[in-house]
Each structure stands twice: as C-alpha cells, then as structure tokens.
Amino acid sequence: MHYRLVLLLPLLAMTVVAGSAQIRSGSDEALAEMLPPGPGRETVKESCTTCHNLKIIVTARKNRAEWDQCINDMIQRGTALFPEEIEPISAYLVKAFGADVPAAVNVNTARREELQKVPNLNAEVVARIIEERSKSGGFEKAEDLRQALKMEKENFEKFAYLLKYSN
Ligand code: HEC
Incomplete structure (x- = not known):
C-alpha cells in the first residue's frame, strides 16, 4: 500500500502548485491592464512582480521624489534592474501614478x-x-x-x- 502513497504525494503537490499559479496569473492579467501604455511599462511588468503583485503599485500615488525613493528601496530589497532602466521606470510611474492622479x-x-x-x-x-x-x-x-x-x-x-x- 505504501508505494501508492509515495507516488500520489508528489502528484498532489504538483496539482496544488499548478492551481495556485493559474489563480495568480489570472489576477495578474487584470492588474496588468491597470498599467497604462508607455516606455517603462514592460520593465515594471517584468521587474516589479517577482516579490509582490502589481496591486501595491497601481494603487500607490507618489510624487517624483517619492517614486525615486521607492525604486531605490526596491533595489535595496533585491529588484533586478539595469542602471539605464531606472530613469524610464521612474518617469513612467510618476506619470501614471503621480500624487495628483485620482484613485481608480x-x-x-x-x-x-x-x-x-x-x-x-x-x-x-x-x-x-x-x-x-x-x-x-x-x-x-x-x-x-x-x-x-x-x-x-x-x-x-x-x-x-x-x-x-x-x-
Ligand atoms: C526583491 C523583492 C521586490 C521587488 C522585485 C520589488 N519589490 Fe516592491 N516591495 C517589496 C517588499 C518586501 C515590500 C513591502 C515593504 C513594506 O512593507 O514596506 C514592497 C513594497 C512596495 C510598495 C509599497 C510600499 C511603498 O513604498 O509605497 C511599492 C509601491 C512597491 N513595492 C513598488 C515596487 C516597484 C515599482 C518595483 C519595481 C521597480 C518593486 N516594488 C519591486 C519587495 C520588492
């Protein structure tokens, strides 16, 4: 009997992982629609979604200095960005989610x-x-x-x- 359980457990684990990945990508897709077009959009989608989803970003409202500070914080936390990507991301975020932009x-x-x-x-x-x-x-x-x-x-x-x- 035991060998069946040994076979079954990894299968079960795989199903659970596949299931949660699906749920995550579904809501990520809807959240990605909350990123306006513009240079920087793809970098945000790729580099800013490995630790948290986009919700924390699309609901934030910050001025230029605050976005710069935030991006610095994220780099400290381990965000992978090329130096030349920093300025476009910051310009993009301040235009899309600046302090004066109303909430969705x-x-x-x-x-x-x-x-x-x-x-x-x-x-x-x-x-x-x-x-x-x-x-x-x-x-x-x-x-x-x-x-x-x-x-x-x-x-x-x-x-x-x-x-x-x-x-
Ligand atoms: C290496 C992991 C990691 C990556 C990648 C990452 N973040 Fe974060 N981020 C965090 C953590 C951890 C927190 C929660 C910090 C806290 O509780 O204050 C956070 C919180 C935030 C917040 C809410 C706090 C605030 O400053 O308003 C915003 C906005 C944010 N991240 C934006 C971004 C952006 C933009 C990027 C891409 C440039 C990014 N994050 C990439 C780890 C990451």
Missing part, C-alpha cells in the same frame, strides 16, 4: 462627475459609458467595456487603467 473608479457604479475626473476620459466617452452600462447592466472586465464603446485598443488604454470593475 468603479466604472459600474461611479457617478458621472467621478468618471469625468479620470484623466483622458472626455465628457462624450463618459456619456457613452453611462448609456452602455444602463443598457447592459454593467461590465465584467475591460474588454467588455472596450467592445461596448467600439474603441481602438490604443485610445481605450489611455484611460482604462484608472477604471475598475468591482470593488
């Missing part, structure tokens, strides 16, 4: 005025979002919203990173 809003429940405060989201698109959400009852994910608005990915991504779909 829930596109399914936000009031018109809240949506209008989202950078790069103009009044016309806000009106279309409100119309589409009352027709469909809301959006589950970014791609649903993009299709409802019939927008090109390039234009959509300029504001979509500050929208969320649940709380």
